[in-house]
Amino acid sequence: AQSVTQLGSHVSVSEGALVLLRCNYSSSVPPYLFWYVQYPNQGLQLLLKYTTGATLVKGINGFEAEFKKSETSFHLTKPSAHMSDAAEYFCAVSDPGRRALTFGSGTRLQVQP
């Protein structure tokens, strides 16, 4: 069975500071990994994904994530936080043979002025 752990339910950074949101996964097969963002009262929007190939993945809004198989991690980073980045972020894993996503519990990012 797959699982996703997001360390830190709340992360607060200052505007312009580095954003680091942590995600560790457990999967019995090579996984597909995703980061989604949810703004208040909205649906989920895909930020980026890892399927195969290059382990450093770039996404929208300046975010990127690195797949580290040895650490079973897929942490999300952004060099400089913007006020508009304040939202809930979800890491998800998909077993290539199972057509559903298993989500982490989410991390709420606050950006202080």
Added chain:
Amino acid sequence: DTAVSQTPKYLVTQMGNDKSIKCEQNLGHDTMYWYKQDSKKFLKIMFSYNNKELIINETVPNRFSPKSPDKAHLNLHINSLELGDSAVYFCASSQAAGHNEQFFGPGTRLTVL
């Protein structure tokens, strides 16, 4: 030109009532999903349909019945609503042949009084 749409956006009803939520996607995808997001923001798969065939049916009460009249539509009917059914329900779609990148609707916030 909304990709995945849901109606209604908000649904407030009394315990014991029966209600339906509708979902439509215009992405040409062949797989559709229902997810439930609880009050702690945790997202969990409920159902998945591929080409109108049910392929995932998680541990969900029989009061919940999905119906897919065609590939572009997936509806969720809930009988005898209970207080614990209050949540945000998200519809999503993906292409079966892809990496399971899922596109989400805006959600339906169900409140059972």
